[in-house]
Amino acid sequence: MANIRGLSQLAVLFLSCVMAVISFWCTNWIRIENPVNTGEVKFGLLKKCDRLHLREEYCSYxxxxxxxxxITSVLIGMSAILQGFAFLFTLPRVVRRWSRINNNTCLSRLCVVCSALSLVLNSVSVVLFPAGFYMDAIGGEKFKLPDNVSFGWTYWVFYMxxxxxIGHFITVVFSEC
Structure with missing residues (x-):
């Protein structure tokens, strides 16, 4: 039988990792809507997608x-990998039949280290991404979007x-790893 704290840690890690990967690949970090020609432009970390006059969307790198x-792309990728490792290091603590591994403090320390590094990389990514708003296609300044530009749902998925x-790191540090 698995312990509830360990299962909740696994669920949070898994959800966080999946959300980071989804936000990495989707192209809805920044949205520019143009009501004049009923079109929109969406920017992701890797791609840009255009839609004009309600036609099919065209995406390019x-x-x-x-x-x-x-840099944000690289940091998110590294953070997702570290979250995956933290997930693997948490897994033996949850499954009771691996009793010899269950009390291993080395795995607990590795879980804390991976969680801490992932936390730092995610925090730097959240702060660093808005520094790129100065690009010509967006027309903003560093850390400031123009009025007709907004954050897309993918940015909020990454923020969550x-x-x-952060929540996982706090629970790992204050629980008995």
Whole structure:
């Protein structure tokens, strides 16, 4: 029988990792709506998608994306990998039949280290991404979007992933790892 605290830690880690991966691949971090021609432009970390006059969406990879977005992409990828490792290090504590591994403090310390590194990478990513708003296609300044531009749902998914990572780190540090 599994303990509830361990299961909740696994669920939070899994959900946070899935949300980070989804936000990494989706192209709805920044949305520019243009009511004049009923079109919109969506920016992701990797791609840009255009839709004009309610036609089919056309997506292409961003060649001129800001350096801050490149770094954010790398940090999110590394954070997702670390969350996966933390998940694997938490798993033996949850399954009771692995009793020899269950009391291993080395795995607990590795879980804390992976969670801490993931927390730092996610926090830096949340702060670093808005520094790339100066690109010509968006027309903003660093950390400031123009009025007709808004955050898309993917940014908020990543933000929630970061909050879950913070919550997991707090529970791991204050529980008996």
């Amino acid at each position: 961003l060649d001129d994306r800001p350096v801050e977005w490149w 992933s970061s909050l879950l990572t």
